[in-house]
Amino acid sequence: MQTTFTDRMNRHWTQTLGLASSEAHIEGWQQLEQATIRLNSNPGHWQVYQLPTGSGKTEALKVLCSLQHPITHPGILIVTKFQDEADRIARDINRLAGWNMARSVHRKAPAQGAELGLVPALVTTHAAYRLALQELADNCEQSPKWDRLLTYYVGKRRWVFIDEALDWVDAYSVNLGNLRALSGDLCGALPTELRTIARRLQTFAIGLADVGPECLSDRTLNKEQLSVLEPTDLSRLREAVEKIPEHVFAEWVDADQKPDQRTDRKPVSYKASYLDLLRTLHAVANIGHGWISYRKGKALLHSSRSLLGIDGIQGIILDATADVDPAYALMPRHVELLPRPQGIRNYSNATLHVSYGHAVGKRYLTNHAAKAWPFIWGDLQKRLNGKNVLVCAHKDVLPIVSGYALRNGHVQFANWGKLDGKNDWNACDALVLFGLPYLDDIAPVHSFIAQVGPQPDDWFAGVRNYGGHHDICSALGTGFIARSVVQAINRIRCRNSIDIQGNCSPVDLYMLLPKGKIAEVVLRAIGQQMPRIRIKQWEAGAAKRKALKVPTEDKLTRYLADADPGIYTKAAVLAELGMHPASLDRLTAKLRDCRSPLTQKLTSLAVQYLYQTGRGREACFIKD
Numbered sequence: 001m002q003t004t005f006t007d008r009m010n011r012h013w014t015q016t017l018g019l020a021s022s023e024a025h026i027e028g029w030q031q032l033e034q035a036t037i038r039l040n041s042n043p044g045h046w047q048v049y050q051l052p053t054g055s056g057k058t059e060a061l062k063v064l065c066s067l068q069h070p071i072t073h074p075g076i077l078i079v080t081k082f083q084d085e086a087d088r089i090a091r092d093i094n095r096l097a098g099w100n101m102a103r104s105v106h107r108k109a110p111a112q113g114a115e116l117g118l119v120p121a122l123v124t125t126h127a128a129y130r131l132a133l134q135e136l137a138d139n140c141e142q143s144p145k146w147d148r149l150l151t152y153y154v155g156k157r158r159w160v161f162i163d164e165a166l167d168w169v170d171a172y173s174v175n176l177g178n179l180r181a182l183s184g185d186l187c188g189a190l191p192t193e194l195r196t197i198a199r200r201l202q203t204f205a206i207g208l209a210d211v212g213p214e215c216l217s218d219r220t221l222n223k224e225q226l227s228v229l230e231p232t233d234l235s236r237l238r239e240a241v242e243k244i245p246e247h248v249f250a251e252w253v254d255a256d257q258k259p260d261q262r263t264d265r266k267p268v269s270y271k272a273s274y275l276d277l278l279r280t281l282h283a284v285a286n287i288g289h290g291w292i293s294y295r296k297g298k299a300l301l302h303s304s305r306s307l308l309g310i311d312g313i314q315g316i317i318l319d320a321t322a323d324v325d326p327a328y329a330l331m332p333r334h335v336e337l338l339p340r341p342q343g344i345r346n347y348s349n350a351t352l353h354v355s356y357g358h359a360v361g362k363r364y365l366t367n368h369a370a371k372a373w374p375f376i377w378g379d380l381q382k383r384l385n386g387k388n389v390l391v392c393a394h395k396d397v398l399p400i401v402s403g404y405a406l407r408n409g410h411v412q413f414a415n416w417g418k419l420d421g422k423n424d425w426n427a428c429d430a431l432v433l434f435g436l437p438y439l440d441d442i443a444p445v446h447s448f449i450a451q452v453g454p455q456p457d458d459w460f461a462g463v464r465n466y467g468g469h470h471d472i473c474s475a476l477g478t479g480f481i482a483r484s485v486v487q488a489i490n491r492i493r494c495r496n497s498i499d500i501q502g503n504c505s506p507v508d509l510y511m512l513l514p515k516g517k518i519a520e521v522v523l524r525a526i527g528q529q530m531p532r533i534r535i536k537q538w539e540a541g542a543a544k545r546k547a548l549k550v551p552t553e554d555k556l557t558r559y560l561a562d563a564d565p566g567i568y569t570k571a572a573v574l575a576e577l578g579m580h581p582a583s584l585d586r587l588t589a590k591l592r593d594c595r596s597p598l599t600q601k602l603t604s605l606a607v608q609y610l611y612q613t614g615r616g617r618e619a620c621f622i623k624d
Helices: 004-016 023-037 057-066 083-097 126-138 144-150 176-187 192-209 231-243 246-252 270-287 326-330 362-383 395-401 443-452 472-489 517-529 552-562 570-577 581-585 588-592 597-604
Strands: 046-049 076-080 102-104 121-125 159-163 169-175 291-295 298-306 315-318 335-337 350-355 388-393 410-415 430-434 507-512 534-537 566-569 607-610 620-623
Touching: 004 023, 004 057, 023 046, 023 057, 023 315, 057 076, 057 083, 057 159, 057 315, 076 083, 076 126, 083 102, 083 121, 121 126, 126 144, 126 169, 126 270, 169 176, 169 270, 169 443, 176 192, 176 270, 176 298, 192 231, 192 298, 231 270, 246 270, 270 298, 291 443, 291 566, 298 443, 326 443, 326 472, 350 517, 362 395, 362 430, 362 507, 388 395, 395 410, 430 472, 443 472, 472 517, 517 534, 552 570, 552 581, 552 597, 566 570, 570 581, 570 620, 588 597, 597 607
Parallel strands: 046 315, 046 335, 076 121, 076 159, 102 121, 159 315, 350 507, 350 534, 388 410, 388 430, 430 507
Antiparallel strands: 169 298, 291 298, 566 620, 607 620
């Protein structure tokens, strides 16, 4: 027998929203109600509710919250990505409940803590929730921000919902060159009793940044090195810097280092920059572990921690793409993925047209989109005639692609990072994905260390097996791409089901993919998340222009010709060029032969190749 909630949700879904429901929908909605019953049984435990996009996760949440009785109300906190979405959820809950049960609270909707403690349901943003968690982590379980969100007049809010995946990783990075400059400046401006601290930081930065080529592999910061970052000393430095007048900082900076002071750019505050750097160092010291990376001739200090579980709160995460995100595998103690009921959606009316063998990274497309896009769009114009189209590209590429339109139809544009959770394009019947959102090679390391803990130098050297993945960092990177693509596809009208079988209206999707594993992972994720979708091969216009293919040697020499003087590890070069390691490995013999044309070309560019062997060592290019 259906509960009051599922009866009410079914009426809301079919009568108010005019959508079709099925037994599978009802099973999925019941799963949310059952998850709330289990909320108080396991402190610190989160359940991931992963109904597919368009099956009513957020609508079910609104209805369930609206049905809670004023006297026995559990106290609810809902966390969503955007401010306008928070306003909308609160407004809808109140309309469904028939009384002012919910209130949004964020930067544009402020309120006092005592006032919020009387509101049965609060709706806030991911950003506000993360700030509260950070304050809680920094202040030993004392956080006004956290109390403001979680305090309810009868104690604490018992139901916490997070709509869309939250970034639980709190990561920090410090450019050691900047730290060296900062500490050098402070040595000449601070009171005598603080100069010793500044000199110690300067020595610390120099010792980590100025190393020989044989020490350029990423590695863990040892306890002796970390002991230099004493939280009390860093706090004293920050207090002293805050008392120094702003104009003094500008005097410390050489003229050629001063920021661009054109009227269309906001002037840089050196004092603010220095204070921010000291705050970051303080965070690293509080976390208690760190690691060093070397990229493009720069040395960086990194540290990260997980914000998951520090509050002891249990809740429910609404995330349609959880199954294809390896990040959840890093949190087995805190997270349980609830099984997705089968048969809710059917995507047989969606056709995915895939063109293979493309370079789709941000850097490449920023430099080459002006040549490639006209050919691709020339082909797409015929296919998309009369359609309402969403084009998704990298932010830096949008100015190039947005200059093109359809003779008959409408085109909208959006960039990666601004799609998840939005419902702005659900009238579009076509989607073009021009490029993929790659992570850099630092972000996956931050994620793994934050959730699993500090790792030995062998791990940084490449021994990264975890949870069935040969290289967990690679898996996290490809998983991020896969979930981002599925989220992007489900921004257009295929997100909406039109009948009890869960079908969508006909849509056409066009995507460029590279060769190899990333393409396989992305297509597997789409097939898993969107059952019965039709996949067809598509020869994009640019794919036929074989002259665009650049040999590996040419890519390497062009990159190093444009590079600044410095040390570039093999891993950094591969990441910048978007190359497979085997491509560079095939050049190893030529790079080690001083008589080869490649080596002679590099010599003319003032570049030498240093080949190293042994655990933790890595080949690199040195440009004078």
